[in-house]
Amino acid sequence: MQTAIGTDHLDFSVPEPRNALTSKLGSDTTTSWLRDMMLIREFEVRTMQAYQDRKIGGFCHVYIGQEAVAVGTIAALEKKDPLVTAYRDHGHALARGMDPKYCMAEMYGRIGGCAKGKGGSMHMFDRINNLYGGHGIVGAQTPLGAGLAFGTKYIDEVIEKGRSNRVTLCFLGDGALNQGAFHEALNLAGLLELPVIYIVENNGYSMGTAIHRGTTMADSICEKARGYGIRACEIDGMDVLNVYDAMKPLVDEVRETGRPAFVDMRTYRFKGHSMSDPRKYRPREEEEVYESGDPIAKLRDTLMSQGAIDDAGFKALGKEIRLEVRDAMKWAEASPAPTPEEELYRDVYVEAWGPYTGTTEPQMIKECEGTHGQDG
Amino acid sequence: MTRTIEYRDALNEAMSEEMRRDERVFLLGEEVAEYDGAYKVSRGMLQEFGPKRVVDTPISESGFSGMAIGAAMLGLRPIVEFMSWSFSLVAADPILNNAPKMLYMSGGQFGCPIVIRGNDGAGGQLGSTHSWCVEGLYANVPGMKMVIPAFPADAKGLLKSAIRDDDPVFFLESERLLAYKDEVPEEEYLIPIGKALVRRPGTDCTLVSFGRPVHFCLEAAEELAREGISCEVIDGRTIRPLDIDTIVQSVKKTNYCVVVDQSWPFASPGAEIAAQVHAACFDDLDNAVGRVHSADVPTPYASELEQEYLPNARRICEAVRATTYNA
């Protein structure tokens, strides 16, 4: 059996018409997606540097190559829709609207981090932006995603006495397809008719295991979802316009019907699994093929051909983003470490007892709620 | 005013009252609705609350407990029923890795106000796979509370407190106690989590226990009283937070202590309590703290073996005599 996935991972037929919706959106929106993807890319490049400089500890997984997935899917959501993901989560946090400074400070292990430095790279949470984590155990977020959908449905129908109209997005890697939790979650989502969309960020590998070495029917994983009575489709995740075009009707449909869906989102991670992966399991030539389909370059070229952005504009955007990320790093650097006296025994229990000192909100929530308050 | 009801009906009343009071509360688990509960704890609740709030799940403990945790993160208050805590082992990741850690890992952003409840410990000849005492496994984990009532009135008052609690609560019942009848107040009441109770006052030796073995202790105390040994029986009621103060107060009076814990001896709540009593009562103790546990073997099936395996009254009496020999 061949160890790598080869070069036709993105070679499949996508039935829906390309650019049907995005062509009507206007270039402000699509340019903002370019910005979002460039921000994630720059953030991750700097994350890798900071990791090399030992500013960031633990396990760290970057999102480079997959930017179109988070940006395109989240653009198809409304802000009230919950989102939960795995440990490769920086891109989702930024695309969902977390200020990069809180995300970076979290990885620096600082009090200004989104979770006060208690979660780290793999565990990003943002209540205001309805991001329910960042989860480090492969597959663990899939029952939680079912639960978020169960919860929105329950609140809408039982408490507010209306109809269910929130959609939960639950992301997972292709490696999570082989976890029991995933299969239980899909069965429950199908059985209880939960408004959740499972999005497999199918980048072809779980660490060094090519997808066909880890799962059956690797070329048609949608069949797994269909086996649970869940509608499923493949989407080319290397093209943000395509992601949005395919996701928006799907999100609308799930919102309307309240029934779950499943997406085999074909993508590729350009870097190693984590910061310590020499990528011996796949040939350089394979990587080059996918790198030539870089989602950022693709959108840039499209926008340029439409006259929405020119070379100077693109350069200016790049510069603006570099400054933003640089500022985020400075902010993270300046944020103090959490002190054991204040934080070690905090947030274990809501209630204070014994050594436990109750709970407090992170700076991010206080600042964001502050701004919301001022806005009215 | 009180009336006499079964432990299972006390649980049912607690859940039903809380569900009437708070729409965020719902019950889910295997056979809780159409079947009226595998052990009839949720009898009649489907009729009253409907299938949206009394939710039958497939045999999928990892899936539905994780699902309940997701709903709790949104601010709902799920009650998860496991037919037996023995079956929680397949749900170890959500109940140990998610529920008790969510608040901490999210830096205080997302709590997990969930109650997980079901039968704990040996039923009757169920063999090794179905007789788990999970307090020995799970009490180690910070971020959750653990409640283990021995009497119907406590089961009701503590379950209501658990449902109102903002933190995850593991609620350990016993199949052997479900049909136990006792007085329960008519009017509404709550029993605070983290408070032990002196079940039987005494002067010569403190017996500390939780859940079903409290009944073994009361039986033993009766027999020892005939021999002239007066035992003070403390029903811990909660393992986390542990009400060590009530235990210490008693030991300072009796100068002897025997801990009776249905989990296996090694690295158990009983071991923890003995260590805490030794530290807090070093100068008051006239002997080392005695310990009675389930035997350190897989739970046997045969009745004779199972009876001997349990921390039964005979073994408790022997431990008290051995501990107080120098009195």
Ligand SMILES: Cc1ncc(C[n+]2csc(CCOP(=O)(O)OP(=O)(O)O)c2C)c(N)n1
């Ligand atoms: C239950 C569990 N087993 C193993 C691991 C170690 N691990 C972390 S990531 C990973 C690979 C997962 O790959 P995939 O789901 O495809 O996600 P990707 O890294 O491609 O985003 C493994 C094995 C883990 N975190 N959790």
Ligand SMILES: [Mg+2]
């Ligand atoms: Mg993968």
